[in-house]
Amino acid sequence: MEDMGVISTNKNKITLFYNSENSIGKQCYGYVQASDKEVLGIDISKTNITGTQWAELAEKLEIPVKQLIDTEHPDFVKLYGDKAIDMEAHDWIKILDKNPKLVQFPVLVFGENYYQLTSGAEFKKYLEANSAGIEKK
Incomplete structure (x- = not known):
């Protein structure tokens, strides 16, 4: 059953996947921590x-899995070269894993x-776009 997402969402909570x-x-984690959201x-x-x-x-970003990856990162180039690679989504997921x-x-x-x-x-x-009309603390 693929219709229900595994990542929980909540209008009062921010989740940040970061390195x-x-x-x-x-930087992004610092900004997120400074917000008044959970x-x-x-x-x-x-x-x-x-x-x-x-x-x-x-899927939620509406991009192919490949676009999550920095193919110009020195570690990527070392492992896979600097030529464009054409792979299936599950292969890109393996790289991320x-x-x-x-x-x-x-x-x-x-x-x-x-x-x-x-x-x-x-x-x-x-944050401002999502909080429009909501007074900040």
């Missing part, structure tokens, strides 16, 4: 994300919305 070993991940930070460098969760993140640090950007889950954050400051824009 504490890179600067964008650290935060669940999932550090992908320390927590195993299942293939089903990776697939769901890509073995090398979660190859995730390109943190993924923010806020209510029913999913976003890839390219910077810490970008989080503020989504």
Whole structure:
């Protein structure tokens, strides 16, 4: 049964899938922690994300799994070369499973919305959009 998501969503909770070993991940986590929402930070460098969760993140972001991966990351290039690779989604999921640090950007889950954050400051824009009309503390 694939119709029910495995990632829990809640309009008052923010979930951030991030890598504490890179600067964008650290910045985004700092911004999220500073919000007045309940935060669940999932550090992908320390927590195993299942293939089903990776697939769901890509599906909710409306991107192929491949686009979760930084194919220009030095570790990716070392392992797979710098030529474009054409693989099935399950093969990209295997790469993420073995090398979660190859995730390109943190993924923010806020209510029913999913976003890839390219910077810490970008989080503020989504927070404001989702909180429109709600007074901040």
